[in-house]
Amino acid sequence: MDGTPKPSGANATERNPAPTTGPGATGVGTGPGRVLVAVYAFFSLAAGARAGVQLATRFAEAPIAYSLSAFAALVYIILTVALIRGARRTALVACLIELTGVLVVGTFSLFMPEAFPRATVWSTYGGGYLFIPLVLPVLGLYWLFRNRSAG
Amino acid sequence: MIGSLATGIIIASLVVALIALITTIRNRPVGLVQLVGLGLLEVALLVQAVIAIVKLISGVEIGQTVVFLGYLASTVVIPIFGAYWGMIERTRWGSGVVAVACLALPALVGRLLQLWQVVG
Numbered sequence: 001m002d003g004t005p006k007p008s009g010a011n012a013t014e015r016n017p018a019p020t021t022g023p024g025a026t027g028v029g030t031g032p033g034r035v036l037v038a039v040y041a042f043f044s045l046a047a048g049a050r051a052g053v054q055l056a057t058r059f060a061e062a063p064i065a066y067s068l069s070a071f072a073a074l075v076y077i078i079l080t081v082a083l084i085r086g087a088r089r090t091a092l093v094a095c096l097i098e099l100t101g102v103l104v105v106g107t108f109s110l111f112m113p114e115a116f117p118r119a120t121v122w123s124t125y126g127g128g129y130l131f132i133p134l135v136l137p138v139l140g141l142y143w144l145f146r147n148r149s150a151g
Numbered sequence: 152m153i154g155s156l157a158t159g160i161i162i163a164s165l166v167v168a169l170i171a172l173i174t175t176i177r178n179r180p181v182g183l184v185q186l187v188g189l190g191l192l193e194v195a196l197l198v199q200a201v202i203a204i205v206k207l208i209s210g211v212e213i214g215q216t217v218v219f220l221g222y223l224a225s226t227v228v229i230p231i232f233g234a235y236w237g238m239i240e241r242t243r244w245g246s247g248v249v250a251v252a253c254l255a256l257p258a259l260v261g262r263l264l265q266l267w268q269v270v271g
Binding site: 030031032033034035037038039041042045046049050053057 | 218233236242244248250251255
């Protein structure tokens with residue numbers, strides 16, 4: 001408290017007068033970002049609960065599909081937390097992984113259905129979830145790139 | 152589970168979602184109407200949860216009890232988080248959050264009905 005005469009205020013004016021210093025100020029988790037957080041939180045819940053039960057009770061039936069379910073759930077959870085905390089780079093990477101996951105798993109589930117005997121969130125490009133898993137990473141990436149100037 | 156109560160919850164939730172969407176489009180933050188709507192939904196969801204748990208305890212057998220209870224708990228929690236997360240953001244996007252919550256609820260209640268109908 002006594003060692004630093006000019007704490008954060010000086011730094012803020014030095015770099016940029018815009019109020020974008022703190023992660024919560026005008027970061028990726030506010031404004032339209034709040035809606036994204038809400039959707040991702042819901043998918044974390046839905047995919048996480050589903051994966052948890054699958055892994056706990058029927059893992060042997062379809063290990064790859066159920067591991068993928070768990071992986072998808074993990075990506076959603078990471079994205080939810082990253083958006084809330086304003087960790088833009090983490091969110092960006094997770095969004096790219098999410099988009100890749102939907103596209104790869106979706107394509108595999110259509111052309112090599114035997115690879116995924118049990119459905120995951122990303123099967124048929126998220127068709128079981130109104131294709132929200134396909135639209136979500138695109139919206140997420142759009143929002144994160146649009147928000148770049150703030151970060 | 153009671154089919155009529157669940158159906159009522161789904162319809163009511165969609166109505167609140169519609170109101171929240173219109174509010175988002177009209178560029179307004181979460182107002183009293185949405186909060187009252189979420190409150191009524193919460194009461195109905197709690198009643199539904201109690202009825203379902205009582206029926207489960209009294210011997211009704213369903214296939215996937217753990218999944219069912221997970222979804223049941225989620226339905227009770229979502230209006231609270233929706234209200235909280237929607238009230239933090241005092242812009243149109245707060246109403247957007249409420250809309251998302253009220254669109255998620257019918258999906259969950261629908262799943263609950265599916266799981267309930269697979270009576271073993």
